[in-house]
Amino acid sequence: MGAIDVQSNRPIPAIQQIKLFSPSDWEEFIEEWATSLGSRYGFHTVERCAGAGDMGRDVVAYKADPMQDPSWINFQGKHYNAPLTPSEVYIELGKLCYYTYTGEYTVPELYYFAAPQGVGTKLSQLIKNPDSLRQALLQNWDDKCRDKITTTQSVHLDGDFKAYVENFDFDIFRSLSAVKVVEEHSQTRWHAARFQTGLPPRGPNLEPPAAIDPSLEARYVRQLLDAYGQCLGSACSDVESLPTASPTHANHLQRSREQFYSAESLRNFSRDTLPEGEYERLQDEIHEGVLDTAEDAYPHGFQRVIATIQFARQLQLTSHPLIHRMQSSDRAGICHQLANEDRLTWVI
Known part of the structure; x- marks a missing residue:
């Protein structure tokens, strides 16, 4: 049995339970979901970059051995009590631009924002319009990014770095549907344990072959x-x-x-x-x-x-x-x- 609504004595749906997760539990949940996508989408490796040194990456999915092919997809977990707003993601965009500029890692093929409350209307509109998203980041750089990307220095938007941001491909950004993630997670081996739900029915047993294997x-x-x-x-x-x-x-x-x-x-x-x-x-x-x-x-x-x-x-x-x-x-x-x-x- 999953979490219970004490007033109705009914199980709380998983789509509601995820809103009560801690940020760490949310990242683990996204890691479980992304790992389950491996066979369907051809992911070779899924890693969770937890901690202060993640450089703007949460859950990373590699399409091949990262030692041979660095192409990857990022799932950025953002657990807030309301839909995501542009001001809450500028720092993530800034980190991505800065650390790919300095060569810490390559630009991902796709970058997903994963939030239990989804993205707000304004951020959704910006994601759908890459040029507008770029301009919004440039306009908010000094307030949201300059002194927040690293603890050792300010990252000024000038010179070659400014040109890099101006030419960065902002078409890689997407938002994840929490409903879709929960539905796909329900098909994984982690779902019953995480949400304390009952196990699905068991299928028919394997039949022993005529000859000993x-x-x-x-x-x-x-x-x-x-x-x-x-x-x-x-x-x-x-x-x-x-x-x-x-x-x-x-x-x-x-x-x-x-x-x-x-x-x-x-x-x-x-x-x-x-x-x-x-x-x-x-x-x-x-x-x-x-x-x-x-x-x-x-x-x-x-x-x-x-x-x-x-x-x-x-x-x-x-x-x-x-x-x-x-x-x-x-x-x-x-x-x-x-x-x-x-x-x-x-x-x-």
């Missing part, structure tokens, strides 16, 4: 075959011979593969809907919960598999955000994932 399944399947062999008193060398040697264990292997792919589906769901590391945290919780059971004494490895998975199904995991999207097969599947990484061993 050696790049994905080799280790946990080998561990199961070893456990079956110890139970039967003779080695199980491969999957193909298992139905003849023991139909019961062959059926167990098929169920185990379905459980493994169920857990892989949950891993993918977590990747798409939650911050990085949440699924690994779930694996760690289950590993910690079943380890004593897995390391207990058993007559054979197959009994260890059965006991460990039975205990995993009983674990209390009420604090994890994935708990309401887990299926009964996921806990067993996570045990197989842990065996696949040799964090659980069936034959000791």
